[in-house]
Amino acid sequence: MATVTPHAAPVYPYRRSADQDGGVARRKVVVVGAGPVGLTAALGLSRHGIPAVVIDDDDTVSVGSRAICYAKRTLEIWDRLGTASPLMAKGVTWNIGKVFFGRDPVFAFDLLPERGHQFPAFINLQQYYLEEALVDAAARSAGVELRWRNRLTGIAPARDGARLTIDTPEGPYELDADWVIACDGARSATRRLLGLDFKGKVFEDRFLIADVKMRAAFPSERWFWFEPPFHDGGSALLHKQADDVWRIDLQLGWDADPELEKKPERVVPRLRAMLGPDARFDLEWVSVYTFQCRRLDRFRHGRVIFAGDAAHQVSPFGARGANSGVQDVDNLTWKLAMVSAGTAPDTLLDSYDSERVEAADENILNSTRATDFITPKGAASRLFRDATLALARSAPFARRLVNSGRLSVPAVHRGSPLSTPDRDAFGPSPAPGTVAADAPVVRDGAAGWLLSALGGQFVALIFADGPVTGAAAAALRSLAHAPAPVRVVFVAPRSVVAPDGAALCIDADGLAAQRYDARPGTVYLVRPDQIVAARWRSFDIAAVVAALARAAGR
């Protein structure tokens, strides 16, 4: 009889900290939860020179079937934090999704139809491998201290921080923090201890999720079936992960018995029907899930700031959970660094709240729409779903209505208080509030990428076709000494003389200029999280300084 053989996870031992030795120690930032989001927060803070203590109630990585798909934007963030390469090496790259109705393909999409990007639309990788890589990176990072088997059991917020009560195998201790970042997941203890509501909706459906080890010839694409011939009545999803492990989701319906459906003797025949009678596979993990979409009203509660699943939860159709959580903390860490250094007002952190609530609403909207299509909530919605699928066989418009999940893309913060509205006209290109676009460039004689050249601080990205000298060069040099220092990055079709201290990116293919709809003289001001703050057709130091002040919350 088949059994379930889980992945052998690392164990991170509990170690006593000097903070447990009496007296209440004070730390700048305590991150609650060493999941993907908490670990990324700590890595980000470290890059901004802010030390962080990360506490986690467990001593290992994520167990079981959880996130597998990480989006281009998330990979770009991890690359900036120095941890994308092990993920790329281990993960399975994909760009193509296919949707089937019955036996027939009805719709295919390419999530990255153009060349010239460092990262693919997605990689698939088991969440335990992701967390292992992030733990390794955190352990190597200056100022990050990981404390395993440290469980948050109490929190008393104050004007200048919070006092935490933390339980350990050796008993509890108290710790003061100037700032707390709550990344303790969907069942967040921080949220519960503060008595905060987590409102939203539960979808009345159950999904069998199996991670199966097998050698199979399916391509590295996302395949989704509505009413497949092999699974009566429900939908199915197939995805390739690392180490020949495949993720299979089968929709079971609300009436399914989760305990019964998890039993290998129930699971194996379902998988045989899908994979064929001769398929040889082993079960790595099986679970039955119900999905929900909900969020906190506000993500910022004074000095306690929520991120990731602790702040918002979505159904997995669209891979918007971990991806949005990583994007939360990328939005947060630079703001927290500036506020705690006194170079920006405290209200800068309110823009974390407004921007990431906006992003969460967008993710919840997309995820709710997909789940409503996959799990129609009544007879009328089922009828329209089936009619859409039937039409999709022949009518191109109906293919666009088929929704098996709209996959994670970064939110656009159209009305962000940090953005300076456009004064000049631009064609299709990243408007203020949008993540800056990547493009292949040559730096110091080597092939590289524009987003890596931008790095993680404020950048004035200047498109030029000749040397920059005189007053403009002097003005640019002054930006390095602004309260929020600005790095200057030139993009030019060929080598030009750039002022001292400025980086030069050669845009030989013209892709950067094209993606930014840039002409010589075009300037983009980019935030440390690589979101465009402002842009102009010509360089005007006063405008740049004003936009910079606004982007820093002043």
Place this chain on the structure above:
Amino acid sequence: MTAKLRSDPAFADPDAFYQLLIEAHDGLNEQQSAMVNAKLILIFANHIGDLDVIREALAAAKAGV
């Protein structure tokens, strides 16, 4: 908001339209009729292609129900 949805008579031969609509359901059972209607709504909606018009039409259809 000015109405975009047309509610003045549009057909030169309204009886002919009505006959077409009814005849399309000849010989269909309830379930088949429902499916034809659902497909028809989707096809019309795409042809209209204007959410403002569709919102008004939905409100008009729901009035009194």
